[in-house]
Amino acid sequence: MALNVEYPCFGSGEPTRLSAEAIRRLGADLRQRLLGYQARPFPPTDLFRRAASLRVNGRPLRIVWDAGHAVHDDAGKPVLGVCEHDPQEPATVMISLNAELLADQPEILRSTAAHELGHAIFDMPAAVAKGAARAFRSGAVAAGDAAPIDWREWRADEFMGAFLAPRRQLARAFAREASAFGAAIRWKVINEIPTPYVAANDVGWPAIDAIAGALAEEFGVTSAFIGVRLRKYGLVG
Structure with a gap:
């Protein structure tokens, strides 16, 4: 069908x-x-x-x-x-x-x-x-x-x-991984959707790269792919 x-x-x-x-x-x-x-x-x-x-x-x-x-x-x-x-x-x-x-x-x-x-x-x-x-x-x-x-x-x-990597699923997984790294999770509303946000300067880019690597394995894509989605979705900056 x-x-x-x-x-x-x-x-x-x-x-x-x-x-x-x-x-x-x-x-x-x-x-x-x-x-x-x-x-x-x-x-x-x-x-x-x-x-x-x-x-x-x-x-x-x-x-x-x-x-x-x-x-x-x-x-x-x-x-x-x-x-x-x-x-x-x-x-x-x-x-x-x-x-x-x-x-x-x-x-x-x-x-x-x-x-x-x-x-x-x-x-x-x-x-x-x-x-x-x-x-x-x-x-x-x-x-x-x-x-x-x-x-x-x-x-x-x-x-x-x-x-x-749909936004909602990636945002949820990102918040979980970022919390495990001790990152401060902030929240903002993007297109009427409450969205977790991490300032890279707070946690450091090496940690962001490590988070992206974990998420890449979870979603079955590359770390570079996850990095692009994190920025496009406004999850990190």
Whole structure:
């Protein structure tokens, strides 16, 4: 049975300008419906199986996952993943994850899968409706590279972040870990949600890094990923 996903969009299927908070709510909600509420690493195969059939704003979307082959861009350069639509396959999106790069990196495999799922949800309905071939590829960017914001990539990243580490679950786990380190927990309201907050200067950045490492293991992601979410959610500063 197809799982319903809804967000404001134009008649073409293109999303309206969504706020980060709206995207995060959608990502967290879909995570709960697909994989449950608990903050724990999930087997990627569970995601592949459960996110194979969606209905996005009333449009059916079949997702075919492949994590068993190498994936390259148009120039032949290896990339982490790709989300694409073939006009010959109506209402079907293919998400391919690079087995050569990700086989021994389950944390990166999860984040790449969630990122590409974000593209499938937000970018592919319009492509499918138009019968247009379209692809979105994930790859590493060299340090120091500067480029204009790609809003489609930003949207997929915000979705990924909330899908893998929903705000409420991460805030609860962060408060627990921070308390264990003796950090002073302060509280503030963000988007009408009481949120624990730790001043890094109070506890020290080495402690914040240690907390991020513990949370990374709990959520099945990298420490760098947790560090980004802590800042974006306003849990540390």
